[in-house]
Amino acid sequence: MPETMMTTAEEMNSYQIALRQLENVAGILKLDAGTHAILQHPKRELTVHFPVKMDNGETQVFTGYRVQHNTSRGPAKGGLRFHPETDIDEVRALAMWMTWKCAIVNIPFGGAKGGVVCDPSKLSLGELEHLTRRYTSEISLLIGPDSDIPAPDVGTNGQVMAWLMDTYSMHAGHTVPAVVTGKPVSIGGSEGRIDATGLGVVMVTQQAARAQGRKLEGARVVVQGFGNVGGAAARIFHSRGAKVVAVSDYLGGVYNPDGLPIPELVAYSKANGSVAGFPGSEPVTNSEILELPCDILVPAALQNQITSSNAGKIRARMVVEGANGPTTPDADDILRERGITLIPDVLANAGGVTVSYFEWVQDIQSFFWSESQVNHRLGRVMTRAYEEVSAAAQTHNVDLRTAAYVVGVARVAEAAKMRGIYP
Numbered sequence: 001m002p003e004t005m006m007t008t009a010e011e012m013n014s015y016q017i018a019l020r021q022l023e024n025v026a027g028i029l030k031l032d033a034g035t036h037a038i039l040q041h042p043k044r045e046l047t048v049h050f051p052v053k054m055d056n057g058e059t060q061v062f063t064g065y066r067v068q069h070n071t072s073r074g075p076a077k078g079g080l081r082f083h084p085e086t087d088i089d090e091v092r093a094l095a096m097w098m099t100w101k102c103a104i105v106n107i108p109f110g111g112a113k114g115g116v117v118c119d120p121s122k123l124s125l126g127e128l129e130h131l132t133r134r135y136t137s138e139i140s141l142l143i144g145p146d147s148d149i150p151a152p153d154v155g156t157n158g159q160v161m162a163w164l165m166d167t168y169s170m171h172a173g174h175t176v177p178a179v180v181t182g183k184p185v186s187i188g189g190s191e192g193r194i195d196a197t198g199l200g201v202v203m204v205t206q207q208a209a210r211a212q213g214r215k216l217e218g219a220r221v222v223v224q225g226f227g228n229v230g231g232a233a234a235r236i237f238h239s240r241g242a243k244v245v246a247v248s249d250y251l252g253g254v255y256n257p258d259g260l261p262i263p264e265l266v267a268y269s270k271a272n273g274s275v276a277g278f279p280g281s282e283p284v285t286n287s288e289i290l291e292l293p294c295d296i297l298v299p300a301a302l303q304n305q306i307t308s309s310n311a312g313k314i315r316a317r318m319v320v321e322g323a324n325g326p327t328t329p330d331a332d333d334i335l336r337e338r339g340i341t342l343i344p345d346v347l348a349n350a351g352g353v354t355v356s357y358f359e360w361v362q363d364i365q366s367f368f369w370s371e372s373q374v375n376h377r378l379g380r381v382m383t384r385a386y387e388e389v390s391a392a393a394q395t396h397n398v399d400l401r402t403a404a405y406v407v408g409v410a411r412v413a414e415a416a417k418m419r420g421i422y423p
């Protein structure tokens with residue numbers, strides 16, 4: 001039985017936090033005990049240990065996971081993380097969050113996530129390819145275009161997705177583009193997928209700002225994490241007239257209260273492997289960056305960044321969760337009490353999986369859309385999801401995270417009930 005209540009909120013791991021969040025809405029939704037119990041548990045988990053021949057001739061054994069949380073609404077969907085500190089509970093939490101996220105944006109997928117315990121920055125390109133191909137072979141029991149479709153997450157990218165697609169296709173004996181999303185466009189990826197998560201973050205921020213009678217133009221934005229999500233979000237905020245005053249990556253951050261020239265910063269980061277040291281800016285650490293004065297704070301790196309230790313020091317009007325799980329439940333309470341609006345991960349970063357859905361549809365049809373078609377459809381999905389979550393917040397008089405869970409969990413429970421799988 002998953003344990004949620006034995007530990008204080010700050011000591012909880014990501015899976016325990018995910019269970020606590022589910023528990024918070026079980027009462028509102030009057031979930032029966034059987035349905036609640038089923039939603040607490042991942043449907044299927046696979047742990048694999050697999051060898052990779054390293055460049056120095058030695059064999060190293062890596063551990064990987066693929067967890068499918070729920071498939072009531074469709075095939076399991078979710079990213080693949082390469083990170084030295086990933087573990088089964090992190091992957092379980094991320095899989096559960098995918099289930100709710102797909103339901104909130106109302107796309108026909110369940111939730112899954114994968115992980116390999118490794119530091120991709122310490123692997124050569126060849127080692128990374130061998131690791132990806134071997135992991136794909138090991139999880140090929142589970143994945144497929146009708147069953148479970150991986151995508152990029154922390155530490156993985158379009159190249160990794162290309163190797164995954166190729167390995168799966170070699171087993172199948174023919175090309176199967178729809179087995180994975182976030183692929184390069186040249187092999188069946190979708191226009192717009194690279195920027196989709198960041199664009200979705202900006203779209204929901206714009207809606208929330210409008211609802212508060214504020215504008216994005218001139219708003220001060222701070223972004224923690226400068227990868228696929230944070231980098232794109234910073235670029236798009238900048239292009240829409242917001243003032244991005246600070247950004248960071250795992251090596252450190254940079255701050256300029258007058259606004260950073262984001263296109264130059266992107267070029268600097270590409271050339272130097274980090275934003276740290278960008279000329280004309282002050283250095284900030286990854287904890288300092290969260291406490292800078294701003295209108296919009298976007299944590300877009302990892303989990304548990306905003307905790308009870310720093311939530312009282314956040315000086316943003318709005319926190320928009322680009323990352324999955326950056327805020328602990330205790331910090332949620334503190335931010336709410338301080339009147340800081342929080343747009344939760346399962347809504348704020350759902351643009352990525354939404355365009356992954358579009359990619360899967362295009363692959364199945366072998367009929368491809370332009371970037372403006374993709375972005376237009378993404379805008380419709382994000383707008384509707386934001387409106388539905390806001391409406392649930394008003395109806396139940398709850399914060400946006402609870403409201404998002406009300407929408408997502410209700411849809412999953414309803415699908416399960418209709419299929420007659422659960423009581």
Ligand SMILES: NC(=O)C1=CN([C@@H]2O[C@H](COP(=O)(O)OP(=O)(O)OC[C@H]3O[C@@H](n4cnc5c(N)ncnc54)[C@H](O)[C@@H]3O)[C@@H](O)[C@H]2O)C=CC1
Pocket residue numbers: 079152153154155156197224225226227228229230248249250251286300301302303322323324325349350352353
């Ligand atoms: N890639 C996607 O489409 C989606 C990603 N997400 C979530 O967004 C977050 C970021 O993912 P990606 O951008 O894809 O990963 P990424 O690997 O492209 O980038 C991660 C960024 O965070 C930085 N970082 C790592 N550790 C850090 C630390 N301790 N402090 C500050 N920065 C740190 C890295 O230097 C890098 O700039 C994750 O929580 C992921 O699950 C959510 C939805 C979709």
Ligand SMILES: O=C(O)CCC(=O)C(=O)O
Pocket residue numbers: 077078079080098101149150151152153181182324349350352353354356
């Ligand atoms: O694009 C996808 O399928 C999943 C992206 C992802 O891993 C996430 O939303 O956390």
